[in-house]
Amino acid sequence: PLSVNMYTSRVSFICAVKQLYIIFFAVATEGAVFNESIGDSIFAASASSYFTDFSSFDSDNWVMKDGTCSHCNERYGAECTLWDADAAAFGSIPIENGSTSETMSGVTLTTTPLETNASCGGICKSAHMVYDHDLMYGTVTVEAKWFPGDEDNVSTATGFIGLDSDGNEASITMGFHGVGWDDDEDFDHKFQTAVYADVDNSHEKEYEDMSPVSVADEFNVYSIKWTSEKVTWKFNGELARKVT
Numbered sequence: 001p002l003s004v005n006m007y008t009s010r011v012s013f014i015c016a017v018k019q020l021y022i023i024f025f026a027v028a029t030e031g032a033v034f035n036e037s038i039g040d041s042i043f044a045a046s047a048s049s050y051f052t053d054f055s056s057f058d059s060d061n062w063v064m065k066d067g068t069c070s071h072c073n074e075r076y077g078a079e080c081t082l083w084d085a086d087a088a089a090f091g092s093i094p095i096e097n098g099s100t101s102e103t104m105s106g107v108t109l110t111t112t113p114l115e116t117n118a119s120c121g122g123i124c125k126s127a128h129m130v131y132d133h134d135l136m137y138g139t140v141t142v143e144a145k146w147f148p149g150d151e152d153n154v155s156t157a158t159g160f161i162g163l164d165s166d167g168n169e170a171s172i173t174m175g176f177h178g179v180g181w182d183d184d185e186d187f188d189h190k191f192q193t194a195v196y197a198d199v200d201n202s203h204e205k206e207y208e209d210m211s212p213v214s215v216a217d218e219f220n221v222y223s224i225k226w227t228s229e230k231v232t233w234k235f236n237g238e239l240a241r242k243v244t
Contacts, residue, residue: 082122154178
């Protein structure tokens with residue numbers, strides 16, 4: 001079984017998430033089964049599903065990591081991030097409405113540098129949310145935009161949505177970087193997909209190019225479907241990648 005994770009790390013940028021759907025095909029023994037109508041016919045056929053618009057923190061179903069550091073062994077500690085619950089702001093996505101300042105439902109994850117390194121080594125602080133029930137097969141759908149802004153502010157940005165086991169030993173993810181990230185890819189229009197059962201072996205990484213659609217400036221719908229036979233990734237309902 002895997003758990004749903006959503007986080008950003010490194011320094012000085014914002015990720016905004018409007019809503020998230022989870023559909024269970026099967027649920028691990030220790031997991032919880034939800035029977036909640038989410039008002040969307042696309043998902044109505046599923047007997048077990050979960051939906052949130054992140055208007056507030058759902059503590060019954062999510063864990064917000066707080067006070068610990070992660071990603072401290074890569075790039076000589078340059079990725080070391082202190083998880084801070086206050087870095088996630090719910091019901092706070094700004095929307096443009098002329099001269100009026102308004103917000104909409106959703107959660108904004110903000111990463112900022114620390115003036116002094118955290119005791120656990122963190123050089124920045126950010127938010128990491130984990131769905132508190134393990135899944136064995138299902139679909140995770142997230143509407144989000146990743147790292148809008150100037151390259152000077154977002155070039156170190158990275159973030160993930162997807163499924164992880166304890167200790168990141170196995171994973172199915174979509175990964176995002178800010179424009180100017182050092183992989184020399186066009187991350188205004190691309191995202192990374194990866195799948196592996198052993199963290200020490202190949203992660204089967206690929207970059208998916210969604211040009212001309214911007215993943216930074218526009219809200220898009222990202223979906224991962226995991227079955228016993230295959231994994232598929234979709235972007236705005238269209239197939240981006242399949243692994244069997």
